[in-house]
Amino acid sequence: MTKIVLVAACALVDADGRILLAQRPEGKSMAGLWEFPGGKVEQGERPEETLIRELEEELGIEVNEACLAPLTFASHSYEDFHLLMPLFICRRWNGTPLGKEGQALKWVRAVRLRDYPMPAADEPLIPHLLDAV
Numbered sequence: 001m002t003k004i005v006l007v008a009a010c011a012l013v014d015a016d017g018r019i020l021l022a023q024r025p026e027g028k029s030m031a032g033l034w035e036f037p038g039g040k041v042e043q044g045e046r047p048e049e050t051l052i053r054e055l056e057e058e059l060g061i062e063v064n065e066a067c068l069a070p071l072t073f074a075s076h077s078y079e080d081f082h083l084l085m086p087l088f089i090c091r092r093w094n095g096t097p098l099g100k101e102g103q104a105l106k107w108v109r110a111v112r113l114r115d116y117p118m119p120a121a122d123e124p125l126i127p128h129l130l131d132a133v
């Protein structure tokens with residue numbers, strides 16, 4: 001039976017319309033690929049709560065739930081699980097994003113997103129970002 005993994009992710013967009021990508025660190029699955037910050041939705045959490053928690057843990061920024069807007073979602077079968085990943089967009093936060101877990105960060109224009117190798121689930125999200133920013 002397919003295991004569905006629910007992950008909440010966020011496109012942080014700065015004042016110049018650039019999007020923040022984070023590089024998955026060595027030792028994790030899909031190491032080296034560039035992803036939207038976020039993580040697995042834990043038991044009892046809403047996706048918005050997951051993001052507020054993950055953005056603080058991973059990047060050290062504070063996000064208000066009212067600033068998280070649903071954009072689209074990914075539904076993608078990997079070999080050992082099916083990923084269901086709502087993607088939110090956020091243009092306002094407090095603090096400056098830093099790779100608190102040692103991950104590299106990059107602000108990328110939407111038209112340049114394809115220059116950064118991403119997990120397979122993310123590719124269909126790119127046209128939505130091109131429309132949004």
Ligand SMILES: Nc1nc2c([nH]c(=O)n2[C@H]2C[C@H](O)[C@@H](COP(=O)(O)OP(=O)(O)OP(=O)(O)O)O2)c(=O)[nH]1
Nearest residue numbers: 007009028029035036037038039040083119121122
């Ligand atoms: N945050 C995030 N995760 C993504 C994206 N695209 C994508 O396929 N994923 C996958 C990678 C992971 O399998 C999962 C997120 O898990 P995670 O980052 O919270 O936890 P993890 O690295 O410990 O996961 P894992 O090693 O157990 O696979 O979603 C994305 O754009 N952002």
